[in-house]
Amino acid sequence: MNSKTAFRNTIKLMNREKPVFIPFVYGFAAKIGQLPLQDMVSDATYYSHSLEEAWELFKYDGIVNHFDATIEAELFGCEAAWPDDYAPPEVADCSRFKLRQVNPEDSHRIQVLLEATSRTVISKGKEVAVIGTVTGPVSLVKTLTGDKDEGIEEAVPIIGDLLKKLAMKLGELRVDAVFFREDLTGAGYVNELMSHEKLYADVYTTLFNLIKHYNGSPVLIVRDTAMESINDLHRIITPGGIILLGRKLNGDDLAQLHQLSDSLKVSFGLPLPLQDTSRLWEQFDVINRYVSQHNPAGFFYVSDGDVPYDMSPETLHELIAKIRSA
Numbered sequence: 001m002n003s004k005t006a007f008r009n010t011i012k013l014m015n016r017e018k019p020v021f022i023p024f025v026y027g028f029a030a031k032i033g034q035l036p037l038q039d040m041v042s043d044a045t046y047y048s049h050s051l052e053e054a055w056e057l058f059k060y061d062g063i064v065n066h067f068d069a070t071i072e073a074e075l076f077g078c079e080a081a082w083p084d085d086y087a088p089p090e091v092a093d094c095s096r097f098k099l100r101q102v103n104p105e106d107s108h109r110i111q112v113l114l115e116a117t118s119r120t121v122i123s124k125g126k127e128v129a130v131i132g133t134v135t136g137p138v139s140l141v142k143t144l145t146g147d148k149d150e151g152i153e154e155a156v157p158i159i160g161d162l163l164k165k166l167a168m169k170l171g172e173l174r175v176d177a178v179f180f181r182e183d184l185t186g187a188g189y190v191n192e193l194m195s196h197e198k199l200y201a202d203v204y205t206t207l208f209n210l211i212k213h214y215n216g217s218p219v220l221i222v223r224d225t226a227m228e229s230i231n232d233l234h235r236i237i238t239p240g241g242i243i244l245l246g247r248k249l250n251g252d253d254l255a256q257l258h259q260l261s262d263s264l265k266v267s268f269g270l271p272l273p274l275q276d277t278s279r280l281w282e283q284f285d286v287i288n289r290y291v292s293q294h295n296p297a298g299f300f301y302v303s304d305g306d307v308p309y310d311m312s313p314e315t316l317h318e319l320i321a322k323i324r325s326a
Contacts, residue, residue: 001017002126002127002128003020003059003060003061003062003127003128004125004126004128004129006020006061007020007022007061007129007300008129008217010267010297010298010299011177011219011241011298013265013297015297016295018323018324018326019291019299019300019301020061020062020129020301021060021061021062021300021301021319021320021323022064022129022300022301022303023058023060023064023274024067024303024305024306025051025054025055025063025064025303025306025307026066026067026068026088026306026307027086027088027306027307027309028054028306029050029053029054030050030309031086031310032050032054033049033050033054036085036086037086037088037089038085041068041109041113042109042112043112044115044116044119047112047113047115047116048115048116048117048119048120048123051063051120052120052123055124055128058313058316058317058320059320060320061128061129061300062128062129062130062176063120063124063128063129063130063131065113065130065131065132065133065175066113067088067181068088068089068133069089069090069091069135069139069143069181071107071109071113072134072135072162072163073140073144074107075102075107075110075162076094076097076099076100076102077094077097077098078091078096078097078143078144079091079094080092081093086309086310087309091143094144097145099144099151099154099158100158101158102162103162103165104162104165104166110166114169114173117132117170117173117175121173125174125176129176129177130175130176131177131178131179132170132173132175132177132178133178133180133181134163134166134167134178134179134180134207135163135180135181135184136180136181136182136184136220137156137159137160137163137200137204137207138182138185138189138192138193138200139183139184139185139189140159140163141155141159142184142192144159152196152199153199156196156199156200156203157199157203160202160207163203163207164203164207164210167207167210167211168210170211171210171211171213171216172214174215174216175216176216176217177217177219177240178211178216178217178218178219179219179221180207180220180221182220182222183221183245183246184223186223186224187226189223190222190232190233193233193236193237194232194236197236200236201236201237204236204237204239205237208237208239212240217240217241218239218240218241219239219240219267220237220239220241220242221245222242222243222244223246224245224246224247225244227253227257230260230264231264234260234266239266240267241267241268241269241298241300242267242269243268243269243302244257244268244269245304245305246271248279248283249270249286249287251286251289251290254270254286254287255290255294257270257296257299258290258299261296261298261299262298266298267299267300268298268299268300269300269301269302270287270299270300270302271283271302271303271304271305272284272287272301272302272303272304272319273304274304274307274311274315274316274319275304275305275311277315280315280319284319284323287299287301288323291326301323
């Protein structure tokens with residue numbers, strides 16, 4: 001079974017072999033390609049080559065096309081700040097934000113991103129999962145409007161319309177999944193979702209149905225989300241998978257997630273903190289012990305955020321070797 005099939009089986013809760021590993025390799029890919037990230041994402045040839053070169057070096061189970069929270073926000077007038085050569089940019093200023101209908105074609109960066117993703121699907125998509133990433137509607141609304149509730153009934157559908165167009169384009173490229181980043185909102189995500197449940201649920205339903213129409217899987221990325229909130233979260237939007245960034249998991253947590261996976265029919269991405277070696281091996285040992293004993297079909301590993309661009313390649317090689325030999 002190749003990595004692509006193993007990932008798709010995991011989302012379907014059918015993977016009875018070792019868990020797959022999907023790291024977020026973005027700035028790290030630029031570092032491997034010895035090209036500043038801002039330059040890498042400005043040229044589809046450099047971009048796709050860097051993603052593929054990183055994968056060839058480590059052979060993880062899924063190529064994620066980016067881990068960048070600024071791409072959609074720029075279309076609405078926000079500015080991105082690039083802190084150094086290899087760190088992902090951050091939204092620096094939204095004072096020029098204007099709520100208006102926008103299209104992916106209006107952004108050079110999105111056009112490059114889509115072309116690089118297309119090339120990666122064509123080049124590597126038969127053997128490894130290729131995954132698109134989109135800022136989730138709650139996080140994008142909060143980024144653009146801050147804590148203001150005023151006008152949110154107008155903002156959510158317009159922002160959702162852009163995300164729908166992006167999801168359709170990624171679906172047309174035949175990515176294996178689309179990851180929706182709601183980790184940017186942190187622990188407040190579920191409360192924000194529930195406070196405008198109908199508005200957001202309508203957007204998510206459209207987005208998730210689009211991805212499924214193209215035979216892909218919609219997966220949600222959250223951060224610092226309480227275990228007791230997962231049922232509410234799944235009830236409202238029903239993703240195919242939930243990636244739980246920011247959590248230190250123990251055996252009881254994993255048993256609860258296993259039960260939720262079986263009852264809700266949802267896969268779970270479990271975070272490995274690559275930015276801290278001692279915490280990395282501690283967390284891996286806890287998860288690996290549970291997986292070895294219980295063989296959950298819907299668990300997979302992810303990096304806890306963007307892989308640090310200055311991490312030792314040997315650490316990533318060692319981690320992947322341990323996952324494969326477990």
